[in-house]
Each structure stands twice: as structure tokens, then as C-alpha cells.
Amino acid sequence: MATETLEMTAEKRVTYLNVSHTVKSWLLTLDHKRIGLLYLFAISFFFLIGGIYATLIRLELVTPQGDLMTADTYNRVFTMHGVVMIFFFLIPSIPAVLGNFLLPIMLGAKDVAFPRLNLLSWYVFMVGAGLFMLTMINGGIDTGWTFYPPYSSIYSNSQVTLAGVAIFITGFSSILTGLNFMVTIHTMRAPGLTWFRLPLFVWAHYATSLIQILGTPVIAITVLALALERTFQIGIFDPKLGGDPVLFQHLFWFYSHPAVYIMILPSMGVISEIIANMTRKRVFGYHFVAFSSLAIAVFGFLVWGHHMFTSSQSMYAGFIFSIISYAVAIPSAIKTFNWTATIYKGSVSYDTPMIYALAFLGLFTIGGMTGLFLSALGLDVHLHDTYFVVAHFHYVMVGGALSGYLGGMHFWWPKITGKLYPEVWGRISAVIIFLGFNLTFFPQFVMGYLGMPRRYHAYVPEFQILHVLSSAGASILAIGFIMPIIYFAWSIKYGQPAPNNPWTAVGLEWQTTSPPPPENFNYTPVVETEAYEFEHVEEIKNAGAGEVKRRHKESRKKNASRQSKNCQTS
Amino acid sequence: MAEHASHVPGLAHHFVNMEQQREAGTIGMWIFLLTELMFFGGLFLAYAIFRVTYPDGFLQGSHLLSVPLGGLNTVVLIVSSLTMALAVYYSQMGEKKKVVGFLVLTLLLGLVFLVVKYFEYKEKFEHHLFPAMGFYAPDPSHLAVQYHQQVRVFLWIYFAMTGLHALHMIIGAGILLTLIIMAHKGKFTREYNSPVEISGLYWHFVDIVWIFLFPLLYLTGFHVGGGH
Numbered sequence: 001m002a003t004e005t006l007e008m009t010a011e012k013r014v015t016y017l018n019v020s021h022t023v024k025s026w027l028l029t030l031d032h033k034r035i036g037l038l039y040l041f042a043i044s045f046f047f048l049i050g051g052i053y054a055t056l057i058r059l060e061l062v063t064p065q066g067d068l069m070t071a072d073t074y075n076r077v078f079t080m081h082g083v084v085m086i087f088f089f090l091i092p093s094i095p096a097v098l099g100n101f102l103l104p105i106m107l108g109a110k111d112v113a114f115p116r117l118n119l120l121s122w123y124v125f126m127v128g129a130g131l132f133m134l135t136m137i138n139g140g141i142d143t144g145w146t147f148y149p150p151y152s153s154i155y156s157n158s159q160v161t162l163a164g165v166a167i168f169i170t171g172f173s174s175i176l177t178g179l180n181f182m183v184t185i186h187t188m189r190a191p192g193l194t195w196f197r198l199p200l201f202v203w204a205h206y207a208t209s210l211i212q213i214l215g216t217p218v219i220a221i222t223v224l225a226l227a228l229e230r231t232f233q234i235g236i237f238d239p240k241l242g243g244d245p246v247l248f249q250h251l252f253w254f255y256s257h258p259a260v261y262i263m264i265l266p267s268m269g270v271i272s273e274i275i276a277n278m279t280r281k282r283v284f285g286y287h288f289v290a291f292s293s294l295a296i297a298v299f300g301f302l303v304w305g306h307h308m309f310t311s312s313q314s315m316y317a318g319f320i321f322s323i324i325s326y327a328v329a330i331p332s333a334i335k336t337f338n339w340t341a342t343i344y345k346g347s348v349s350y351d352t353p354m355i356y357a358l359a360f361l362g363l364f365t366i367g368g369m370t371g372l373f374l375s376a377l378g379l380d381v382h383l384h385d386t387y388f389v390v391a392h393f394h395y396v397m398v399g400g401a402l403s404g405y406l407g408g409m410h411f412w413w414p415k416i417t418g419k420l421y422p423e424v425w426g427r428i429s430a431v432i433i434f435l436g437f438n439l440t441f442f443p444q445f446v447m448g449y450l451g452m453p454r455r456y457h458a459y460v461p462e463f464q465i466l467h468v469l470s471s472a473g474a475s476i477l478a479i480g481f482i483m484p485i486i487y488f489a490w491s492i493k494y495g496q497p498a499p500n501n502p503w504t505a506v507g508l509e510w511q512t513t514s515p516p517p518p519e520n521f522n523y524t525p526v527v528e529t530e531a532y533e534f535e536h537v538e539e540i541k542n543a544g545a546g547e548v549k550r551r552h553k554e555s556r557k558k559n560a561s562r563q564s565k566n567c568q569t570s
Numbered sequence: 571m572a573e574h575a576s577h578v579p580g581l582a583h584h585f586v587n588m589e590q591q592r593e594a595g596t597i598g599m600w601i602f603l604l605t606e607l608m609f610f611g612g613l614f615l616a617y618a619i620f621r622v623t624y625p626d627g628f629l630q631g632s633h634l635l636s637v638p639l640g641g642l643n644t645v646v647l648i649v650s651s652l653t654m655a656l657a658v659y660y661s662q663m664g665e666k667k668k669v670v671g672f673l674v675l676t677l678l679l680g681l682v683f684l685v686v687k688y689f690e691y692k693e694k695f696e697h698h699l700f701p702a703m704g705f706y707a708p709d710p711s712h713l714a715v716q717y718h719q720q721v722r723v724f725l726w727i728y729f730a731m732t733g734l735h736a737l738h739m740i741i742g743a744g745i746l747l748t749l750i751i752m753a754h755k756g757k758f759t760r761e762y763n764s765p766v767e768i769s770g771l772y773w774h775f776v777d778i779v780w781i782f783l784f785p786l787l788y789l790t791g792f793h794v795g796g797g798h
Contacts, residue, residue, distance in 0.1 A: 111584040113594040179601050187594040217605045221612035225730070232702030234726045235719065236616070242719040247619055251612055519584075 015418065015515040030115035031518060036100035037416070038122050039092060042129060044485075046088040049136075051481065053081035058440075058471040066458040074457035075142035076158065082145030087167055088129055090397060091259060093405045094266035095177055095212075096125075099205050101416060103181060105509040105516060106199050108190025108525040113183040121176035128170030135159045135166060144455060146256070149237035149248050153229040161230050164223040171220045174262075178212030181205050190508070192527040199507055199531045200276075200289055204269025207293035211258045211265075211300060219255035222248065246312055253304035261300040263397060264364075265293055267404025268335055271357050274411050275339050277505035278354040279346025282532040285338045292331035299328040309380045318377055325375030332368050336361060351503070352426030356407025359434045363399025367392060370445065385455075388448025391441045399437055406433070406484065413488065414498030418515040421491040425483060433480035439473025506532055580762040592764045599768040603775045606738075610779055613731050617786060620723050627720020632791035634699060634721070635728070636690060640788040643686050644780065650679035651777045658770040661753070664760035669753045673766075676773065677746040680739055687736055694725075701726040728787050735783060738776045745769050 016033045019025075026034060056077045060068040069077065100118070104111050112118050135141060141163045143152040152160050185206050189198075225236050226248070235241030237248040276283045283289055305313055305321030339361060348354065370392040374380050383389060410430075413421050443466040448454075452463050459467070501510040512521050578588060585591040621628050657672035698706035701722045749769055752758065758766060 109584065114598060115582075115584065175605050179598060179605070182601055183594050183598045186597050187590055213601055213605050214608055217609035218612050221609050225612070225616070228726075228730070234701050235723050236726065242624070242723045244619060244623070247616060251615070 013513060014517055015513065016518045017418070017515050019518045028119070030111070030119055032100050032104050032112050032115065032118060033416075033516065033520075035118050035122055036097050039096040039100060039125070042122075042126065043089050043092050043097065046084050046129070047481075050081055050084040050089055051478065053077050053084065054474065055478065057081060058474040060457050061459075061467045062471050064459050064461045064464050064467075069457065071457055072142060075144075075455070076140040078455060079142055079144050080136065080140045083132070083141070083163065083167070085397075086145060086259070086263075087170055088132065090263040090401055091174060092125065092177075093263075093401070094270060094408060095181070095205060095208055095262075096121075096173075098270065098405075098408050098412060099181060099208075099266060100177075102412065102509055103184060103202065103205060104188065105512065105520050106202055106507060107184065107188050108193060108508050108521065108527065109184065109188035110519045110521075112180045113188055114180050117176050118180055121173040121180070124176065125170055125173035128166045128168075128173065131162060131166035131169065135163045138162070146252065147223070147226060147248075148252075149226060149229065149243075149245050150239065153226055153236075154233075154238055154240075161227045164227040164230075168220050168223050168227075171216045171223075174212050175216045175220075178209035178216070182209040182213065185209075190525045190527055196287065196290070197527055197530050198290075199269075200272035200283060200286070200293075201266075201269035203290040204265045204272070204293045207297040208262055208265045210294070210297045211262050214301065215255040215258040215262070218251060219259075222251040222255070225251075246308070249308050249311055250304070253307045254301070257304040257307065258297070258300040260393070260396065261296055263401040264404075265296060267360070267401045267408075268293065270404040270408035270411070271339065271360050272335075273505075273507070274353045274357040274407055275342050276532040277411075277503055277507075278351065278357065279343050279348050280534050281342050281346040282530070282534070283338065284341035284344075285334070286531065288334050289338050292334045295331040296328065299324065299331065303328055303375075306375045306380070309377060310384050322375050322377045326372065329368060329372055332364075336365055336368075350427075351410075352421075352423060352430050353407045353411035353503075355427060355430040355434075356403045356410065359430065359437075360400055360403040360407065363395050363403060363434075363437065367395030367399055370395065383448060385453055386448035387444040387452045387454055390454050391444035391448055394441045394444070398441070403433075406430070409484070409488075411503070412509070413491070414502045415509055415514050415516070417492055417495075418498050419491045419495030420498045420502060421484075421495060422487050425487045429480050429483035429487075432476060432483070436473050436476030436478075436480050440470050440477055441473070443467075443469045443473075506534060580757070588761060595764045595768050596771075599771045603771065606775060610731075610734065613727065613734070614782075617727050617731070620727065621790075624720040624723060627717045628724050629791055630717050631721045631724030631728070632788065634694075634725070635788045635791075636693075637788050639686055639690050640784050643683050644784045646679050646683050646686070647777045647780050650676050650683070651774055653679065654770050654773045658763075658767050661758050661763040661766040662760065664758075664763075666753060666756055666758070669758060669766065670750060673746055673750045673753060677743060677750065680743050680746065684736065684739055684743070687732070687739075694729075699725055701729060731783055731787070735776065735779055738779070742769075742773055742776055745772065 016031055026038070029035060029038075056069070057074075060066065060074060060077075066074065100112070138159050141156070141158040141160055143156050143158070143160060147160070147164070185198075185202060228234065229236040229238060229241075229243065233241065235243040237243040237245050239245055272283055272289060303321055303325045305317055306325045309318050309322075339357075370388070374383060374389060374392060410421065410426055413419070447463050447466040450463070452459060452466075498514045500512070500514050502514075503510070508521075508525055508527070509516075511525065581588055581591055585594070653672045653675040657669050657676060660668040660672065694700055695704075698704050705722060746769070749766060752765065
């Protein structure tokens with residue numbers, strides 16, 4: 001009965017999806033929600049490409065000999081995997097898709113501050129992506145995603161200049177998105193929505209934007225200089241011509257270390273939303289979680305030298321970079337502890353987004369703690385350029401950033417598409433990804449510690465068992481990634497229509513319809529409470545476990561019927 | 571909701587009022603200038619490191635630049651900053667004629683800068699001082715041989731920094747041209763003039779970059795060599 005009325009009204013209602021249907025209306029759209037979806041298609045494509053390269057890497061490493069590809073091909077494969085996943089998937093993933101879609105709605109605004117700039121950023125991204133595809137077709141690059149000269153500037157026979165130009169251009173799309181978000185958060189908040197009433201997702205994106213704005217121009221000028229050196233043979237980074245190769249490493253890591261936080265901070269914002277709504281509690285220590293995002297952004301700019309402990313960087317600089325790298329663990333730990341404290345005595349429901357959030361907590365903790373091993377000056381010399389480093393950053397980037405992205409996609413999928421995904425399959429795939437991920441990357445910590453260097457296609461036979469385990473895990477991981485793609489696509493056509501607030505969550509995005517109308521709200525929202533203000537939260541806390549479940553179900557039912565009533569009246 | 575927005579000329583549909591739109595534009599430009607600062611910052615860092623590494627090469631290289639021409643351009647840009655500031659002032663007063671006049675004056679001064687820069691570059695190319703194609707071979711009678719490579723490092727920094735700056739001047743000239751057309755059509759009023767204001771911020775930023783480039787590149791020889 002309730003779903004029938006929903007379906008009936010959904011057809012009549014104008015949403016951002018059905019307001020117009022032409023291809024032109026999508027390609028020239030200024031609607032932040034549609035631009036978010038345009039980004040979703042683009043980055044999903046690149047995720048598949050990056051995944052294919054990862055598959056090739058894991059296949060090659062099943063045996064100790066280089067029997068699938070030559071050393072040169074392997075160089076190209078791991079470089080392309082890194083560049084595609086970092087610049088064309090992880091950096092745009094959450095900000096450009098979920099951020100674009102949600103940020104203005106969470107602020108109660110009709111759009112971002114500069115809608116044209118927002119569309120421009122997608123086109124700039126696509127131009128960069130197109131050039132990078134051209135690089136790919138021409139054989140790719142073999143320098144490693146770090147592009148260290150003089151190898152990249154003089155000796156490499158691959159398409160370094162073209163790839164450099166592609167990354168230069170893509171960088172501007174990142175800058176434009178960051179600029180747009182920052183101005184939007186400053187100027188477009190709804191009446192009553194003060195800074196400390198903002199959802200933590202918004203705080204995380206503010207911190208991310210800060211890094212995008214301050215860091216990305218530096219990598220832009222760096223790859224430009226690299227392309228100039230390669231084209232004109234002038235001495236910028238090549239010592240033979242009077243250049244300074246360590247200067248490149250400084251400039252590169254000045255961006256590329258904070259870029260790690262561009263990838264993880266938005267994910268942390270997603271996790272804050274999921275944990276608060278799935279435990280029905282205000283995030284413990286809201287102010288600390290909000291400010292720790294900014295602290296990570298600021299500290300993140302002061303630790304780049306920990307990638308260069310084995311370069312000719314001065315020993316004293318090494319001391320300082322090591323100490324500050326330890327310090328950056330503090331705000332990350334504040335977040336992790338506060339999320340855990342939020343779950344404590346909460347009314348936890350183990351829906352798919354929450355499984356991802358719990359996976360994030362565990363995996364990010366392992367990734368973060370091993371980061372402390374690497375910021376220790378002495379130990380880093382032993383672990384530098386081994387699989388320990390590879391495992392560490394995959395725990396942060398995949399276990400952390402990607403878990404947050406997938407959790408967020410599940411959490412907001414009903415809002416974005418107006419359809420429910422099959423919850424059982426969601427949970428199964430989340431568990432498969434968690435297990436597959438650990439099987440893939442945990443053995444890499446062990447082999448890295450035992451001395452297996454990264455970036456080699458052949459290795460000593462002692463490591464084979466660990467490599468086989470890792471490759472087996474990767475195949476499980478691949479199944480886990482393919483499943484959401486299938487059931488998300490399935491749900492668009494066959495999924496149940498989603499109510500406006502399927503999770504009985506709080507937040508402005510759940511007050512509007514699913515999917516939202518073109519201007520997000522049919523009224524101007526006014527905010528009168530703090531973020532994560534749950535009704536009856538005291539009652540639920542005082543009730544027993546069985547009672548909690550019953551109340552939980554009841555409140556969901558009540559909400560659904562309230563919504564169908566709303567639909568009937570409108 | 572959408573109705574009241576369409577009444578105000580120059581107000582985009584997603585803003586509540588003019589004040590919000592103006593604030594967004596101004597903050598947006600300041601943040602953009604921050605990214606510009608970081609963009610130039612990479613080159614300033616390269617300058618600092620190579621100047622410390624090759625003090626003699628930088629001294630030699632600096633002597634190759636024309637202080638009178640660089641000085642002339644510095645004066646031209648400072649005056650253009652004044653005319654730009656006056657254009658912003660009169661746009662806020664709503665005096666259309668004066669806005670157009672000062673914008674044209676700013677554009678002309680910007681073009682003078684670019685023409686002078688063109689002659690400076692031309693002279694460098696003719697003397698084979700462009701650090702890439704056709705760079706002069708080491709010749710003991712021209713410059714000390716051991717400084718040949720260092721001078722080349724100085725010259726690529728010179729061309730990269732002033733070239734990037736000149737590119738920003740060209741973009742600035744395009745912006746000024748657009749503003750002149752808009753002002754001529756009477757688009758700007760006492761209420762709506764933020765395009766002039768935020769373009770002014772950009773123009774001043776580009777000027778300030780030059781204020782740093784001039785002493786760092788042209789006057790280095792003066793300082794170290796004790797004047798010529």
C-alpha cells in the first residue's frame with residue numbers, strides 16, 4: 001500500500017533525473033547532482049582500467065620467474081596501475097561524486113557557488129583523462145607513479161611528456177572542485193546552519209579542499225618543469241645539466257604526500273556520517289573530529305620529507321620530518337577513538353554501509369599504525385621501497401579510502417537514484433571485499449619485512465607462497481568489487497523505490513525527496529538543531545537490547561508511513 | 571523562490587541575494603590567487619635553490635638582462651595598478667565613463683608592458699641566449715666557460731618565470747577587454763560591479779609577482795657586484 005502510493009507520486013514528481021532526458025541536457029548540465037553522476041561514470045571506468053592493471057601485476061607475481069611479461073612491460077603495468085588509481089580514481093572519487101552530489105544539499109543550498117566552473121572541472125578532467133588514454137594506447141609510462149628524474153626526464157623511452165601534460169590538466173579539475181567547495185561552504189549555508197552545526201562530511205571536505213587548493217598547483221608546476229626538461233634538455237632536475245634531482249622529490253612529495261589526505265579525508269567524512277546514523281548517536285567529540293580534519297590538512301603539508309629519508313636530504317631535516325610524521329598520527333587517532341566511542345552503547349544496525357565503516361576502522365588503524373613504523377628514521381631504511389610500504393599504503397588507500405567510498409555509495413545510493421539496492425547482496429559483497437583485501441595485502445607486510453623489494457617482476461622463490469596468497473586474495477577482492485557494480489546497475493531498473501529516508505537518518509539530505517528535485521528542496525530549509533540530533537535518543541539508550549531492535553523497526557515504519565502521507569498530501 | 575531571483579539583474583538563480591553572490595565571487599578570487607601563489611611558488615623555490623647553488627652563474631646571468639627595460643616595465647605596471655584601482659573605485663560610484671576610461675588606460679599600459687617584453691625576448695633569441703634551441707656554445711671570449719651551464723640554468727628560470735608572468739598578463743588583457751565591453755554596455759551599476767572588483771584583485775596580483783621578479787632577476791647583479 002505504502003509503496004504503491006510512493007510509486008504513483010514518484011511518476012508525477014519532477015526530480016533532477018527526469019527533469020529532462022536529452023544527451024545535451026546531461027552534457028551541458030549545471031546541476032551539481034548531474035555533474036556528480038558524470039564524474040561517477042568517468043571514475044568507475046578508470047577504476048576498471050586500474051583494476052585490470054592490478055590483475056596483470058598479481059598474475060605475473062604468482063611465479064618467481066618473469067614468465068608473463070618482460071621487466072619493461074611490468075614497469076609500465078605497475079606505473080599505469082598507480083597513476084590511474086591515484087590521479088583518475090582516488091583523488092576525484094569521493095569529492096567529485098559524493099561531494100558534488102551531497103555538499104550543496106547538506107548545506108541547504110540550491111547548487112554550488114559556481115555551477116559553470118563545476119561543469120568546467122568535469123570537462124577539464126575528461127580532457128586530461130583523454131590525453132592519459134592516449135598515453136595508455138601508446139604504451140604507457142614506465143617511471144613509476146613517482147616520476148623521479150633523471151630517469152623520467154632523460155632516460156625513459158615511454159610517453160612521460162604526454163602523461164605529464166595529462167596530469168597537469170587533470171590537476172586543474174581538482175583545483176576547481178576544491179575552490180568551488182570552499183566558497184560554497186563559506187557562503188551558501190542555509191539560515192541557521194552555523195559552522196558547528198555542519199555535518200562532519202562537510203568539515204572533511206573543507207579540509208580536503210584546502211589541500212587541493214594549496215598542493216595541486218605545486219604538482220602542476222613540477223610536472224610542467226619535468227616536461228620542459230624532457231623536451232628542451234634544460235637543466236632543472238638532471239644533475240648532468242646542472243639541475244637538482246632532489247628538488248624534484250621535494251616538490252613532488254610536497255603535493256603527493258598531502259594528496260594521500262585528499263584521498264582519505266573525504267572518506268573519513270563519510271565514515272562519520274555512517275557511524276552516527278547507523279548507531280543513532282551524535283558523533284562523540286564532534287568538535288575534535290571536525291578540527292582533527294583541519295589538523296590533518298595542516299600537518300599533512302609538513303611531513304613530505306619522510307618519503308626521502310634515503311635521499312640526500314639532510315639528517316637534521318630527517319629528524320624533524322620524522323617527529324612531525326608522528327604528530328600527524330594524533331588527529332587520525334582522535335578520529336578513530338571518537339568513532340569507536342560513538343559506537344559504544346549505540347543502537348548499532350549492521351547494514352552494508354556500517355559493515356564498510358567497521359572495515360574502515362580496522363583497516364585504517366592497521367594502515368595508520370604501520371605508517372608509524374615507516375616514519376621511524378632507522379626502521380624506514382630497512383623497510384624503504386619494500387612490499388611493507390606497498391601493504392601500508394594499500395591499507396590506507398583501499399582499506400581506508402575505498403571502503404569509505406563504497407560505504408558512502410551504499411549509504412546514499414537510495415538518495416541518488418531513488419532506488420534501494422539489495423541489502424543482502426550488499427552485506428555479502430562487503431564481507432567478501434574485507435576478507436579478500438586482507439588476504440591480498442597482509443602477506444605483503446610479511447614479505448616486505450623479510451626484504452621483498454617493490455617494483456620487481458621476478459623474485460627469489462622463498463617469497464612465492466606469500467605472493468600466491470596475495471594473488472589469491474586479489475581474485476576474491478575482484479569478485480567483491482564486481483558484485484556492487486552488478487547489483488547497483490540491477491537496482492536502477494528493478495530495485496524497490498526508495499523512501500525519502502530509508503535509514504531514518506538525520507541530515508538535510510534525508511529531508512528532501514529521493515531522488516531530489518532539480519533545486520534540491522521545494523522550500524528553503526532552516527536549521528535549528530546541531531548535527532546528528534536524534535529524536536528519542538535517550539529512550540533508546542536506556543532500553544534493553546531486544547527493546548532497541550523493536551523500537552528501531554518501529555521508528556522506521558513510522559517514518560515510512562509519515563513519508564507516504566507527505567507524498568499523498570503533496 | 572525562483573521568481574524573486576529573476577527580478578534582480580546580474581543575480582544568478584542559485585544565490586539568495588546580491589550580497590551572497592558578491593561574497594562568493596570575492597572569496598573565490600582570493601582562493602584562486604592562493605593557488606596562483608603556490609603555482610609561482612614552485613618556481614620561486616627553484617630560483618632560491620639554484621641561486622644558492624650557483625651564485626656566480628646567477629651574477630653573470632643577471633648582467634645579461636636590461637635593467638632600463640625591466641625598470642621601465644616596473645613603472646608601467648605600478649601605474650597600471652593605480653589606473654585599475656581607480657576603475658574599481660569609479661565602478662562602485664557608478665560613473666560609467668570614468669570606468670571605461672580607466673579600464674582602457676589599464677589595458678594600454680598592460681600592452682606597453684607586453685611590447686617591451688617582446689623586444690627583450692627578441693634580443694635574447696638573437697644573441698642565442700634562449701636556454702633551449704640554439705643556445706650559444708661555450709666561448710671563452712663571451713663568458714667564462716665554467717659558468718656556461720650555470721648561466722643556462724639562470725636563463726631557463728628567467729624565461730620560465732617571466733614567461734608565466736607574461737601569460738598571466740595576456741589573460742589579464744583579455745579580462746580587461748571583456749570588462750571594457752561590459753562597462754561600455756552599461757552592465758555595471760552601484761549595486762552590481764563585482765566583476766570589476768575581482769578582476770582588479772587579479773590584476774594587482776600579477777603586478778605584485780612582477781615586483782618580486784624584477785629585483786630577483788634583473789637587480790641580482792647590481793646587489794652582488796656593487797652596481798654598474
